[in-house]
Amino acid sequence: MRKVYLDHSATTPVRPEVVEVMNQYLTNNFGNASSVHSFGREARKGLETAREQIANLIKAQPEEIFFTSGGTEADNMAIIGTAFANQKKGKHIITTQIEHHAVLETCHHLEKLGFEVTYLPVDKNALVSVEKVKEAIRDDTILISMMHANNEVGTIQPVKEVGALAKEKGIVFHVDAVQSFGKLPIDVNEMNIDLLSASSHKIYGPKGIGCLFLRKGTKVEPLMFGGAQERKRRPGTENVPAIVGFGLAAELAGKEMAQENERLTKLRDKLIQGILEKIPHVQLNGHPTQRLANNVNVSFHYVEGESLLLMLDMKGIAASSGSACTSGSLDPSHVLLAMGISHEIAHGSLRMTLGKVNTEEDIDYCLEVLPDIVAKLRSMSPLYNSGKIEN
């Protein structure tokens, strides 16, 4: 059976070049990067090269890159670290309603500890308004945390404008760039970003590694305690094979970005157009143009997302959904709800995120399979004829 992986925003396969270099560091250059001997020095060299590769991609200095175990840890370190480092200045944080749980849950945690958090609303396309950010700023605001591109609907936020605002007001600006790093051009200086989270496994690098860009002079308390690694900011034996893989993945992503985005945009638009043409009662979620080149998010009315995923899976297509049923909770995606989409329609959402291996044939196959599946599920749905949730 044809296998079509359309879940690249969840995770990606590791590209062959990266596997190769990782294997070298798993076996030959396996030393502890903090060791004095040749095994350690080899590892250290790989580590520092990776730091440069990653810094280059976002126009930062290598010393401003700190490796973490992934995007989640980077988000936690940025937000908790800034909160504790600045709590004497103020206890107010601004973020948005459509952040990843790694940001939202961290903010909820801080609320329990006495911090105050403003969760900004978004418009129907999931866009945050710069004006609303401005209005939310108070004298005791110490941090603005905002994602660059949304992981569910792909909407790209006005990060540069918010960065300018944050700089003007002297507020630390954190950007969760997990979905945009290696996919959109980022210049931390031009965008006035103080802290930026990235994760390797979204760009064909290994899982379990990410980084926090930490602008020189930005004060952040550490999240963990131990050895003096990462200039005392992040303890633990350095995960050199993964770091080296992340570095190469970042460099290659940067090189291929423009061309790959062009290619993916075409595929994406073909898939969106095809779905809108072939299937009735369907809507596109997220911004029509200001979106990641690889993101398609649609809602099929009258059907539920998980059953859609399962049927697609039986046809070899891997995708994801903002349906509550995929997570075992009762509420569907907080992102779709924040966009003003009803529970009913949010349940029927399908996210297809394209990647390197996808071809036009994949899209054709998907467009061939999807209408039947939607029709089958609708024929089982008690909602379909009743028109209850038509909008």
Added chain:
Amino acid sequence: MRKVYLDHSATTPVRPEVVEVMNQYLTNNFGNASSVHSFGREARKGLETAREQIANLIKAQPEEIFFTSGGTEADNMAIIGTAFANQKKGKHIITTQIEHHAVLETCHHLEKLGFEVTYLPVDKNALVSVEKVKEAIRDDTILISMMHANNEVGTIQPVKEVGALAKEKGIVFHVDAVQSFGKLPIDVNEMNIDLLSASSHKIYGPKGIGCLFLRKGTKVEPLMFGGAQERKRRPGTENVPAIVGFGLAAELAGKEMAQENERLTKLRDKLIQGILEKIPHVQLNGHPTQRLANNVNVSFHYVEGESLLLMLDMKGIAASSGSACTSGSLDPSHVLLAMGISHEIAHGSLRMTLGKVNTEEDIDYCLEVLPDIVAKLRSMSPLYNSGKIEN
């Protein structure tokens, strides 16, 4: 040139079986373990198998194993998590002076937050006394954190006796088993361990992955916030390739433990005997018998550890030292100092930790090279003739 790696307590190469299975999960079974589709389910299967493999090694239940980014994170999660979950019951923690920095620095951090920590002394062999633990227990003691085997001198602690004591007093018992996991038999029930930290890269598994055993019913606050992974205790996309590698490494370590320990003990004792016979003014650090099968730690009087390491390195031998100069600090190893060893002699310490690939020939080579190196450094040393630090 012959290469002899004698720094297995710092880190190990990943064994071929593990590299192989990791590669499979980096490329083919690369899915996000939380995804509904077949790629996700394959990843989930690998993840849960690894959980079982690890649980088996320490006689725990799979649901009691939580994956972390390494030993450091596991230690932090155990200690900070227990402290915050129990602070209403009390704020006193007992640990020892010879713990790894991942424990010590975490305790120092808690002291800043109002917790009280007793750092128990050790005897000249680095042994903690059960009697002293008993005396240190107070009504408000909430946690005893103690390592199983010391990473520098290899001394094995009376964990079972302390476990019985902790259980009797109703105090949470955390064991940093990073150096003993897969090397010494562990039974978390028999030893009354509530929390146990382990790290994969010490047992021929990949770096960047570890776990915390968390006995059912033990209350621990999370260290990070985000997705619902690891039953809401540890967020972030699961590092499946590393976890699968860790699982296999743990299983194989368990299978080979008895035989490998026997083999290593012979090599270890040959190396120790050889050094004591061939080189004057040298002492063994750590317990003569109650020590890890792979640990040799000696001090050569009148010479400094880092230069020893560098000269060994030029001969292809990789080792480590408790000298301050290897870390860039001014004080040598806190472990050696806690054992009552003078600064001068601590500076001249050399740790050689054996592993799978080491052979008798490696030991012979080492015994051939070491005396000349020590002699050369002593000939440069202003201390050697003066006899200043003779003891």
Added chain:
Amino acid sequence: MYSEKVMDHFMNPRNVGELENANGIGEVGNAKCGDIMRIYIDVEDSIIKDIKFKTFGCGAAIATSSMVTEMVKGKTIDEALKVTNKAVAEALGGLPPVKMHCSNLAADALHKAIENYKQNMQKNTQN
């Protein structure tokens, strides 16, 4: 995630559809929560002669709906009332823990349909 039996009932659901001449209809859940199950029964001499369902929901919701219809077709309504959500899940070889509470409601829908049938009968008798 799902057992083979669940997947079979999900991919090849038994008794999907509506019953024109149903004398009992039961519905549980709502679209907001992501699950609606509607069960139609045609009862004759206290025996469920025919049964159909329509379900909006996840794999577990569809599979349990399908399974419950198979379990009670041809049975008396008293027997059908003894079928619990738990029994349906067991007949499917188990369900993932997260699904046990939110999507395992097919027996409830069946029971509602039987209740509805009984009410209809009462009304008929009263008229």
Added chain:
Amino acid sequence: MYSEKVMDHFMNPRNVGELENANGIGEVGNAKCGDIMRIYIDVEDSIIKDIKFKTFGCGAAIATSSMVTEMVKGKTIDEALKVTNKAVAEALGGLPPVKMHCSNLAADALHKAIENYKQNMQKNTQN
């Protein structure tokens, strides 16, 4: 970690040893900190005719000791006094940052030796 030049001076240190007829000896550091450098000089007509060192310490400590002896051998003591720790590190092609403060003391030892030489001269003159 260390540059090639540092490693060269570490593995093949120049001027190791003691000077029987030294007329200046300087020592810095102590064994507790892990670094002791002792420098012996033989000064004639204000010129460092011979110089030797003995060092207990890390790679940087040994390499800087060796380097400083090479830098000042044959130079006048005034020239030698102008040699700084920083200059020694630079002559070695740099040192790792953590080593700059704790193990880069060879010029200090040299200066102490020169001071000692001057004191000895004074004493000699006084007697």
